[in-house]
Amino acid sequence: MRKRLGLVAAALLSLLVPMLIAAAPAHAAVGLRVSGTRIVEANGNAFVMRGVSHAHTWYTSQTGSFSAIKSLRANTVRVVLSGGRWPANGASDVANVVSLCRQNRLICVLENHDTTGYGEQSGAYTLDQAVTYWSSVRSALTGTEDFIVINIGNEPYGNNSVSAWTSATTSAISRMRGLGFQHLLMVDAPNWGQDWQFTMRDNAQAVFNADTQRNTVFSIHMYGVFDTAAEITAYLGAFQTAGLPLVIGEFGHNHSDGNPDEDTIMAQAQSRGVGYIGWSWSGNGGGVEYLDMVTNFNAASLTSWGQRIFNGANGIAQTSREATFFGGGSTDTTAPTTPGTPSAAGVTSSGATLTWSASTDSGGSGLAGYNVYREQGATDPLLGQSTTNSITLTGLSASTQYQVYVRARDGANNLSGNSATTTFTTTSGGGGGGGCTAAGTVQNQWSGGYVVQPVTVTNTGSSATTGWTVTFTLPAGHTITGSWNATLTTSGQTVTARSLGYNGTLASGASAGFGFQAGRPSGDTATAGSYTCAAS
Structure with a gap:
């Protein structure tokens, strides 16, 4: 009898299964979604994030940053929000942010910063509290799944109680889905986002499976933990091998905990089709001001880090593609004409003005900007953000020959050929009672390295400078591993630091600063060194 019942049950099941399969509707994408290791749009087109973070919660008046970030060809901006640990961003403010994202054709990753360093940093919120915040602003997010990603909580654990990350993250995802959020969700790693204990890596599959929509992407923050190519490739490779989606949700060119290998980070992200979001646009404090990409939120005043991430190899200008949701799927493949x-003209000891006849574009996208390159031994991307046909270069070295060429880019990211090259030599400068001094301070040190910041350059002359050059000698075995607010070159142990366009002009008595990170042999003493300064 028991055997007969089993056969009947099996027969019924064989009838029910095809009926259920036939009745289930095909799954339709609501908006941005996970597909294997990739993020795709609702139409199935792959989308790779190329963007930066903007600290909106502390700088709510800097709404022009959205268009400025877009002007430098980013396709994504990660927006810092708070539910009360810092100035709170309520539903009306979030609605305005959403509007700015859409107006500027940017995919926006909205992140709750309140959770930063939970378990180690006083005042940090739990992930559960972060979900409560998202619930409070849900009205501003309804219907935005095509261009808004919700990063539930920034760096939700410090280095304490890290084992709780898996259950807390799983619970947060479940609550978000229970509240009706259908957005692509992003979850940050513990260990201040760097996952050096591999908690996120080793538990990612379980967390992903807990999302009823299977629509969660993991975010790793790459700073000092990721200072070698081997560490970077191993971490990214682990997620690709597991078939799980990952983005580099934060990274920098330098940090107090070590010197991240930004070149490998960006190259690997490009070769693997992994998104990256650099930290951060402007307004950093607390000793990490060198992570500002622009000075005072001014897109025309790129720092060395800004130049690197926007205009460098595998940078945003070179690799970013606008989401097709905004019309970025243009079929325009016609390159602009060569400028x-x-x-x-107006060549001085530290600058010159360049003009050229404008390029034209017949492909329908319209000109998006020019890239101006200068060569001084090696190609150095200088600018790529406007459709002007002139530019004034500053911060050049006296008595130095420069070669400059121009190329144009259209709205579909097609590049023209290079213009013919112009060569000019800056004047020798001097005169006017110029002079300067420089002095440095060791800010931080650890086994194998140290940071000197600031190196303060002061104009001691009677007239304004147009640029400055500082030279110093490192002890034997010490090497430069990073720098900010100056262009550094080395010859043996001699280091030359040159001002940039935004900090070379100093009134009499005024000062500017730059900094650098150096490696040292074990047991050696960190040294600020002595400096020789020349002004032009």
């Missing part, structure tokens, strides 16, 4: 040969 005219630049002409140099």
Whole structure:
């Protein structure tokens, strides 16, 4: 009898299964979604994040940053929000942020910063509290799944109680889905986002499976923990091998905990189709001001880090593609015409003005900007953000030959050929009672390295400078591993630091600062060194 019942049950099941399969509707994407290791749009087109973070919660008046970030060709901005640990961003403010994202054709990753360093940093919120915040602003997010990603909580654990990350993250995802959020969700790693204990890596599959929509992407923050190519490739490779989606949700070119290998981070992200979001646009404090990409929220005043991430190899300008949701799927493949040969005028010891005949574009996208390159031994991307046909270069070295060429980019990211090259030599400068001094301070040190910041340059002359050059000698075995607010070159142990366009002009008595990170042999003493300064 028991055997007969089993056969009947099996027969019924064989009838029910095809009926259930036939009745189930095909799954339709609501908006941005996970597909294997990739993020795709609702139409199935792959989308790779190329963007930066903007600290909106502390700088709510800097709404122009959205268009400025877009002007430098980013396709994504990660927006810092708070539910009360810092100035709170309520539903009306979030609605305005959402509007700015759409107006500027940016995919926006909205992140709750309140959770930063939970378990180690006083005042940090739990992930559960972060979900409560998202619930409070849900009205501003309804219907935004095509261009808004919700990063539930930034760096939700410090280095304490890290084992709780898996259950807390799983619970947060479940609550978000229970509240009706259908957005692509992003979850940060513990260990201040760097996952050096591999808690997120080793539990990612379980967390992903807990999302009823299977629509969660994991975010790793790469700073000092990721200072070698081997560490970077191993971590990214682990997620690709597991078939799980990952983005580099934060990274920098330098940090107090070590020197991240930003070149490998960006190259690997590009070769693997992994998104990256650099930290951060502007307004950093607390000793990490060198992570500002622009000075005072001004897109025309890129720092060395800003130049690197926007205009460098595998950078945003080179690799970013606008989401097709905004019309970025244009079929325009026609490159703009080659711009005219630049002409140099107003050449001084530290600058020159270049003009050229404008490019034209017949592909329908319209010109998006020009990239101006200068060569001084090696190619150095200088600018790529506007459709002007002239530019004034500053911060050049006296008595130095420069070669400059121009290329144009259209709205579909097609590049023209290079213009013919113009060569000019800056003047020798001098005169006017110029002079300067420089002095440095060791800010931080650890086994194998140290940070000197600031190196303060002061104009001691009677007239304004247009640029400055500082030279110093490192002890034997010490090497430069990073720098900010100056261009550094080395010859043996001699280091030369040159001002940038935004900090070379100093009134009499005024000062500017730069910094650098150096490696040292074990047991050696960190040293600020002595400096020789020359002004032009």
